Amino acid sequence: MRPLTEDETKIMFEKLSKYIGENIKLLVDRPDGTYCFRLHQDRVYYMSDKILKLATNFSRDKLISIGTCFGKFTKTQKFRLHITALDFLAPYAKFKVWVKPGAEQSFLYGNHVLKSGLGRITENTMQYQGVVVYSMADVPLGFGVAAKSTQECRRVDPMSIVVFHQADVGEFIRNEDTLT
Amino acid sequence: MAACSVEELLAKAEQEEAEKLRSITVHKELDLDFDVGSLLACDKNRIESRDFRGQKKEDFLRALARDNTQLLINEIWKLQTERVEEAIVAKLPEPSTRLPREKAPLKPRPPTKWEQFAKLKGIQKKKKTNLVWDDTAKEWRRRWGYKRAKDNTKEWLIEVPETADSNEDQFSKRTRAKKERVAKNELNRLRNIARAQKVKSPGVGLLPKAQQSRDELAQAVSVARTSTASAGRFQDRLAKEKAPRNSGKRRKFEPLIGDFSSERQKQLELLKVLDSRRPKLDITKAVNAQMRQEDREEAAAKHGRKGGKGRAGRGGKMAGRRGKRGKAEGGRGGGKKRD
Numbered sequence: 001m002r003p004l005t006e007d008e009t010k011i012m013f014e015k016l017s018k019y020i021g022e023n024i025k026l027l028v029d030r031p032d033g034t035y036c037f038r039l040h041q042d043r044v045y046y047m048s049d050k051i052l053k054l055a056t057n058f059s060r061d062k063l064i065s066i067g068t069c070f071g072k073f074t075k076t077q078k079f080r081l082h083i084t085a086l087d088f089l090a091p092y093a094k095f096k097v098w099v100k101p102g103a104e105q106s107f108l109y110g111n112h113v114l115k116s117g118l119g120r121i122t123e124n125t126m127q128y129q130g131v132v133v134y135s136m137a138d139v140p141l142g143f144g145v146a147a148k149s150t151q152e153c154r155r156v157d158p159m160s161i162v163v164f165h166q167a168d169v170g171e172f173i174r175n176e177d178t179l180t
Numbered sequence: 181m182a183a184c185s186v187e188e189l190l191a192k193a194e195q196e197e198a199e200k201l202r203s204i205t206v207h208k209e210l211d212l213d214f215d216v217g218s219l220l221a222c223d224k225n226r227i228e229s230r231d232f233r234g235q236k237k238e239d240f241l242r243a244l245a246r247d248n249t250q251l252l253i254n255e256i257w258k259l260q261t262e263r264v265e266e267a268i269v270a271k272l273p274e275p276s277t278r279l280p281r282e283k284a285p286l287k288p289r290p291p292t293k294w295e296q297f298a299k300l301k302g303i304q305k306k307k308k309t310n311l312v313w314d315d316t317a318k319e320w321r322r323r324w325g326y327k328r329a330k331d332n333t334k335e336w337l338i339e340v341p342e343t344a345d346s347n348e349d350q351f352s353k354r355t356r357a358k359k360e361r362v363a364k365n366e367l368n369r370l371r372n373i374a375r376a377q378k379v380k381s382p383g384v385g386l387l388p389k390a391q392q393s394r395d396e397l398a399q400a401v402s403v404a405r406t407s408t409a410s411a412g413r414f415q416d417r418l419a420k421e422k423a424p425r426n427s428g429k430r431r432k433f434e435p436l437i438g439d440f441s442s443e444r445q446k447q448l449e450l451l452k453v454l455d456s457r458r459p460k461l462d463i464t465k466a467v468n469a470q471m472r473q474e475d476r477e478e479a480a481a482k483h484g485r486k487g488g489k490g491r492a493g494r495g496g497k498m499a500g501r502r503g504k505r506g507k508a509e510g511g512r513g514g515g516k517k518r519d
Contacts, residue, residue, distance in 0.1 A: 013450060
């Protein structure tokens, strides 16, 4: 476990800012205590300093997970967000997409959101903007990338993809053994 | 009395004689081993440890040394002697004791690249005669060096090959080729030395090439970067340039539990930089807004057309549609259009 280097921090923040914009500040600078990002086996974990201090008691190979896993660095040094980060992305999300109850299950099985399943979308969403996907009952289901801008969404046919699937809460069951 | 005195004298003379003899004859149980050539005598007799340990240790050692030295000198006296300028000189034989050498014997030089290759191929050195017959000079000349036979540097005329460029200077071409061969040989020589001493031979650097590969270009860049007075220490990197790999520098990380507040401060600084880099005028957003505006206008125009009685220009064209659709909205649509 180690702190992130400057480059790694930058790469991660750039990815996070696609979803929550400048709200990352609220994750870094929290009034309720000291929280930090730590890298462990290529994964980035977000935790309080108390948890961190407790975790130092465990050797590297025995430590599976600490705090919340935000994502991992690929071998080409790109950052992939994991669904476990949803708890922190959802409250600060700048762009949201609501899916209709009928399309909820399809999304939770790892499929893209089609126009037919699109309930609502935040105004001014640009193409390829990171979005958090909600059910119509405002339950965060996962996140994705807008395939079409809000304007374009109105015109496209019902079977075209409007949100690319990136992660959904169904992964908690599907990828149970690899999700840490 | 006289007889007595004679006897005494004789006895005294005898004693003196014995004394003299004792000084040059030494009795040893075992004979010493002599190596007169290196003035060496080895005493293999046992030493009485009681004598050695006793009070007269020094005297004992001194006596032993004297006796052995005497024996060695006796041995020297047995050799042939001659007189050179009032001094008696003995000729020492060759030393028979083999002394170990001070330094380790030299290892054979490891074979050069060519020698390795020749051994592999079974190429053997052929002895060539030093002198060869020179047909033009009509005499025997050396094969190499000054005034050699068939010296092609002394030719006053060179035939231009058919394939060669006619404007090319054949003389300078020949000297250039020679210089290159010499340089190549020198390089190979240095490489052989480096290989023999197991040091990494310095890279050839960058030989000029018609087409450089990607790796060669990267190497060229890294060589150029480190070819400064400070070995590239203060050299800036380009914006998206990656750090050179295998530069021998180890990565260093911040401590796991360090200064949390400074870490946070650093991250906030980074966020500020990232934020400032984002364009204030988002083009996509602006275009979207523009599109929406147009949408709205279009919709408004549609409404306007539905009831627009005052619009003469398009009247004829859209007449049928206008007639078919909502009459009730006509007034409102027209009103909107006006402002």
